[in-house]
Amino acid sequence: MTKKQEAKIIYQEISKMYPDAKIELNYQQKHELLIAIMLSAQTTDISVNRVTKNLFSNYKTIEDFAHANISDLESQIKNLGLYHNKAKNLKKLAQMIINEFNNQIPKTQKELQKLPGVGRKTANVFLAEYYKIPRIAVDTHVSRVSIRLGLAKINDSPKVVEEKLMKIYDKDKWIDLHHKFIHFGRYFCKSRNPNCKVCPLLNICKMPVID
Numbered sequence: 001m002t003k004k005q006e007a008k009i010i011y012q013e014i015s016k017m018y019p020d021a022k023i024e025l026n027y028q029q030k031h032e033l034l035i036a037i038m039l040s041a042q043t044t045d046i047s048v049n050r051v052t053k054n055l056f057s058n059y060k061t062i063e064d065f066a067h068a069n070i071s072d073l074e075s076q077i078k079n080l081g082l083y084h085n086k087a088k089n090l091k092k093l094a095q096m097i098i099n100e101f102n103n104q105i106p107k108t109q110k111e112l113q114k115l116p117g118v119g120r121k122t123a124n125v126f127l128a129e130y131y132k133i134p135r136i137a138v139d140t141h142v143s144r145v146s147i148r149l150g151l152a153k154i155n156d157s158p159k160v161v162e163e164k165l166m167k168i169y170d171k172d173k174w175i176d177l178h179h180k181f182i183h184f185g186r187y188f189c190k191s192r193n194p195n196c197k198v199c200p201l202l203n204i205c206k207m208p209v210i211d
């Protein structure tokens with residue numbers, strides 16, 4: 001079987017398992033999406049949703065975040081990891097959007113990545129989710145699944161994994177593939193104890209864990 005054929009089967013099988021996979025972060029407004037993605041670094045979407053429920057009702061606008069008291073921000077997001085840095089970045093991000101981007105969240109990857117706390121992955125998730133711009137954001141789940149299934153190599157950086165996935169899959173599948181791979185990695189092909197014995201991709205997988 002060629003790599004292209006394997007990639008097709010991988011997408012088909014994961015699609016059967018997670019036909020409706022979509023982002024699991026809760027948000028109403030554009031800036032809330034960006035902030036939720038930023039806060040999700042090194043923690044779970046469930047934890048972020050617990051925190052943002054109150055955070056977004058206390059801080060309703062970008063201006064509110066720009067004028068926030070850092071100690072108050074920290075106490076509101078303290079259940080998330082790295083909360084000192086996240087609070088600091090959150091306030092700076094809001095100030096930068098107001099002062100350098102005319103109170104508009106930038107629409108390009110290059111500009112988004114100028115914002116404190118916004119890296120390539122965050123920018124990709126935001127552009128794909130809000131503007132439906134084709135992107136594959138590579139997080140820990142997408143990376144692990146891609147490596148185990150032979151779509152990437154073990155030492156590939158997230159950017160290299162992203163490039164390999166974009167090369168092998170058609171552009172119109174990128175956003176969907178990102179969500180489906182995340183679900184597959186988060187709930188099935190988990191870091192520890194993946195469900196290899198019942199995995200429909202066992203024959204393709206390069207790193208199955210069978211006791």
Ligand code: SF4
Nearest residue numbers: 189194196199205208
């Ligand atoms: S066989 Fe195991 S490691 Fe491989 S893709 Fe399936 S669940 Fe993941």
